[in-house]
Amino acid sequence: MIGLGLIGGSVLRAAKAAGRTVWGATASKEDADKARAEGFDITSVDEALGRDPEALVVLAVPLPALPDLLRKIPAGTRLTDVTSVKGPVHDAVHRYAKEVRFVGGHPMAGTSQSGWDAGSATLFQNAAWVVTPEEADDHLNDVMELALDLGAHVVPTTPEEHDEAVARISHLPHVMAAILAATGADGGPLAMALAAGSFGDGTRVAGSRPELVRAMCEGNRDALLMAVDDALGRLGAARGSLASTGGLAKTIEAGHEGRNTLVNQPQRTKITIDLTKPGALAALRNLGSRGGRVVGLNGSTATAETS
Numbered sequence: 001m002i003g004l005g006l007i008g009g010s011v012l013r014a015a016k017a018a019g020r021t022v023w024g025a026t027a028s029k030e031d032a033d034k035a036r037a038e039g040f041d042i043t044s045v046d047e048a049l050g051r052d053p054e055a056l057v058v059l060a061v062p063l064p065a066l067p068d069l070l071r072k073i074p075a076g077t078r079l080t081d082v083t084s085v086k087g088p089v090h091d092a093v094h095r096y097a098k099e100v101r102f103v104g105g106h107p108m109a110g111t112s113q114s115g116w117d118a119g120s121a122t123l124f125q126n127a128a129w130v131v132t133p134e135e136a137d138d139h140l141n142d143v144m145e146l147a148l149d150l151g152a153h154v155v156p157t158t159p160e161e162h163d164e165a166v167a168r169i170s171h172l173p174h175v176m177a178a179i180l181a182a183t184g185a186d187g188g189p190l191a192m193a194l195a196a197g198s199f200g201d202g203t204r205v206a207g208s209r210p211e212l213v214r215a216m217c218e219g220n221r222d223a224l225l226m227a228v229d230d231a232l233g234r235l236g237a238a239r240g241s242l243a244s245t246g247g248l249a250k251t252i253e254a255g256h257e258g259r260n261t262l263v264n265q266p267q268r269t270k271i272t273i274d275l276t277k278p279g280a281l282a283a284l285r286n287l288g289s290r291g292g293r294v295v296g297l298n299g300s301t302a303t304a305e306t307s
């Protein structure tokens with residue numbers, strides 16, 4: 001495990017709790033000391049990377065730190081990551097660490113806290129864990145098994161589809177939360193004294209560490225621009241109808257429908273996917289694109305739920 005912040009620290013704790021042999025490294029001396037004090041085996045980055053050529057290496061560092069780290073990864077290493085954007089990570093791996101075996105990963109879990117202290121062994125329970133495989137092979141199976149062991153279900157897709165989806169459901173919400181929090185705070189002390197559930201829920205993630213949110217959103221610039229344009233169109237339409245007719249029916253009803261789509265997810269049907277078959281990669285990506293997920297792995301047979 002390289003990087004012991006909220007996500008890295010949670011992967012390390014959860015993997016240990018699942019009975020795996022784990023060790024970690026971090027550039028933060030403070031996080032390293034805390035992890036050691038809790039009994040974890042923490043080494044330098046070079047030692048962690050060199051200890052076992054067969055180990056699955058998980059990178060949990062912010063996007064801007066990846067190029068320098070990738071240059072150090074030995075050829076043949078079995079690698080995954082937990083970064084919240086996938087296209088730029090795949091590009092960086094192809095550029096700086098051509099000889100590694102890589103499956104991109106992204107657990108859809110977090111809190112507005114950061115650092116080792118914020119991590120938890122249960123963070124990934126029932127979470128979606130995206131994988132962006134380029135082949136269906138034993139390395140993909142190992143990465144999926146890690147996610148399943150940690151309590152998550154696996155959503156396979158492509159880097160492009162992942163980045164477009166998370167721009168809408170993660171990165172845009174962070175931008176909106178920032179705008180909402182700043183707009184509310186500009187209302188002055190009375191507005192802050194009256195702020196209740198809607199303001200609190202809508203601005204929760206604005207409490208996250210700004211540099212981490214910036215790295216996440218700016219790392220997905222192109223897809224986020226499209227999502228921002230979509231939201232601006234809706235905000236413009238809401239403003240227009242409020243100004244001209246005083247009504248907000250379309251905006252509110254579309255929002256209500258969107259929320260219902262999240263809450264009332266369709267019934268899922270169980271299927272199996274033989275991961276040794278030639279079309280396995282396409283079958284997995286197709287599953288994820290349609291909102292399905294892998295929920296179990298037995299040898300090279302994946303149990304999946306389609307929606």
Ligand SMILES: O=C(O)C(=O)C[C@]1(C(=O)O)C=C[C@@H](O)C=C1
Nearest residue numbers: 084107108109110111112170205
């Ligand atoms: O719950 C939160 O606090 C989060 O911000 C988690 C959240 C998100 O839902 O946007 C943020 C980034 C991660 O990459 C995945 C999930």
